[in-house]
Amino acid sequence: MPTNPPRTAAKPDDRPKVRLYVEQALAEGQHVEVSQDQSHYLGNVMRMAPGDAVALFNGTAGEWRARIVRLAKRGGILDCEAPTALQANPPDVWMVFAPIKKTRTDFIVEKAVELGVSRIVPVQTEFTNAERIRRDRLQAHAIEAAEQSGGTFVPEVADLTPLPRLLSAWPEGRALWWANEALTGQTTCDLAPAPAAILIGPEGGFSPSERTRLAALPFIRHLALGPRILRADTAAVAALTLWQSLHGDWR
Amino acid sequence: MPTNPPRTAAKPDDRPKVRLYVEQALAEGQHVEVSQDQSHYLGNVMRMAPGDAVALFNGTAGEWRARIVRLAKRGGILDCEAPTALQANPPDVWMVFAPIKKTRTDFIVEKAVELGVSRIVPVQTEFTNAERIRRDRLQAHAIEAAEQSGGTFVPEVADLTPLPRLLSAWPEGRALWWANEALTGQTTCDLAPAPAAILIGPEGGFSPSERTRLAALPFIRHLALGPRILRADTAAVAALTLWQSLHGDWR
Numbered sequence: 001m002p003t004n005p006p007r008t009a010a011k012p013d014d015r016p017k018v019r020l021y022v023e024q025a026l027a028e029g030q031h032v033e034v035s036q037d038q039s040h041y042l043g044n045v046m047r048m049a050p051g052d053a054v055a056l057f058n059g060t061a062g063e064w065r066a067r068i069v070r071l072a073k074r075g076g077i078l079d080c081e082a083p084t085a086l087q088a089n090p091p092d093v094w095m096v097f098a099p100i101k102k103t104r105t106d107f108i109v110e111k112a113v114e115l116g117v118s119r120i121v122p123v124q125t126e127f128t129n130a131e132r133i134r135r136d137r138l139q140a141h142a143i144e145a146a147e148q149s150g151g152t153f154v155p156e157v158a159d160l161t162p163l164p165r166l167l168s169a170w171p172e173g174r175a176l177w178w179a180n181e182a183l184t185g186q187t188t189c190d191l192a193p194a195p196a197a198i199l200i201g202p203e204g205g206f207s208p209s210e211r212t213r214l215a216a217l218p219f220i221r222h223l224a225l226g227p228r229i230l231r232a233d234t235a236a237v238a239a240l241t242l243w244q245s246l247h248g249d250w251r
Numbered sequence: 252m253p254t255n256p257p258r259t260a261a262k263p264d265d266r267p268k269v270r271l272y273v274e275q276a277l278a279e280g281q282h283v284e285v286s287q288d289q290s291h292y293l294g295n296v297m298r299m300a301p302g303d304a305v306a307l308f309n310g311t312a313g314e315w316r317a318r319i320v321r322l323a324k325r326g327g328i329l330d331c332e333a334p335t336a337l338q339a340n341p342p343d344v345w346m347v348f349a350p351i352k353k354t355r356t357d358f359i360v361e362k363a364v365e366l367g368v369s370r371i372v373p374v375q376t377e378f379t380n381a382e383r384i385r386r387d388r389l390q391a392h393a394i395e396a397a398e399q400s401g402g403t404f405v406p407e408v409a410d411l412t413p414l415p416r417l418l419s420a421w422p423e424g425r426a427l428w429w430a431n432e433a434l435t436g437q438t439t440c441d442l443a444p445a446p447a448a449i450l451i452g453p454e455g456g457f458s459p460s461e462r463t464r465l466a467a468l469p470f471i472r473h474l475a476l477g478p479r480i481l482r483a484d485t486a487a488v489a490a491l492t493l494w495q496s497l498h499g500d501w502r
Contacts, residue, residue, distance in 0.1 A: 088478065090479075107358075110482075110485075111485050111488075114479055114480070114481050114482060114485050115477070115479070115481070115485065115489065116477065116478075116479055148480070148482070149479050149480045149481070149482075150479065150480040151479050151480075224501075225501065226366070226367065226495055226496075226499075226500060226501035227339065227367075227500055227501070228341075228365055228366070228367055228400050228401065228402050229365070229399070229400045229401040229402075230365050230366070230400070231361075231365060231399070231400075234361075234362050234365050234366065234488065237362075237485065237488045237489065237492070238366065238488065238492040241488070241489040241492040241493060242492060242493075242496055244477055245477075245493055248477075249477060249478055250475075250476065250477035250478070
């Protein structure tokens, strides 16, 4: 779990450096229970003690300063004091990607949270190796990335969905930006505003039949990412960066 | 070493999937020696044999198709046949970054090569943990990334340079784009054309005195990367993506 100080908002001193995601309501005077792991992290890893301040967020209520009341082996209690940052949701953009090797999948989840997405959707394609994913592990990874990045929002990680099923039930009005490796040498710059989604294929690319299907969809938009071959994880970060700078909250 | 097929140029069949960087001259009929490691890779890892085609590049002469003549324990011989891709150099943009943990440093080198830089400059700052780097290891990593990304250019990895020394000897006319974590909520879009450089600080950021010095430099340009905190490796990819799409060869 992270220790980097948030770089945004409020007076720096008001925002504790250690940040934890919790599932409970946050309000002044609220007692908040933290898990066994979190209690261990605060007490044994960070060497914190009762009276020390921790920043808490639950994904909807902004960030709150809380004081440690008690840390025990089975969990801890914190006392919620005052808000230190407003809730800040990212734009409504999804990261749709084919899971690859563990490290690079973790990386895509981490980077998607940092750069700002509303939802993470692992998709199963013909050339995807993964038959299933550890959704809970990826969700925990997204939470850790939010703790680290000073964010107050945690995108939901969806279950692994077969590409055809995802496309059949695609929500109306949401553009799907396909980082299409067949397009090279130019960046498509007219990305659509939210709601949107970025689609990143597996390392081996999409199959010919998947490519044909994708190209025919009315909500598909093509995105070119320069003249060199990008790995899937690089393409994910680059595509989201372009979208955020053109249509997201980086403007 | 990589197996992904290049996604650009030529007729697909003309470009062998296995690509190797060599230091020798490449020309029609040229005999090329490959190293012990490369011979092992071709013969034992990729299960290739005399007569099989390999793509070779040396960083200056484009890409050539070569046939395996002999693979032995001590090295191999290939016969250079015909050019399969023109030499393609990236724009003159440097990636200047403070080395962080091994995995994330490797990652920055890999991504810089994929996204396209002319030089990689590890820099020592006050909050940089690394006292030295394994320059040869990072250079090998850059070569591997070029092999993987279908590129024909390999950026040089410079020695670890203390920030003050780098700044004192800064070349005239090269803008230094500082991914300044104190700037949030907006993307600076008027990036300068080449020659340019991207500057990424260590995880803990630059020290106050470094920040003061950087801000006063005539060649410094500020780059904001959105409202969330980005890790150093994310900032490196995002900054380079923006530069490439606005002023590099992604246009």
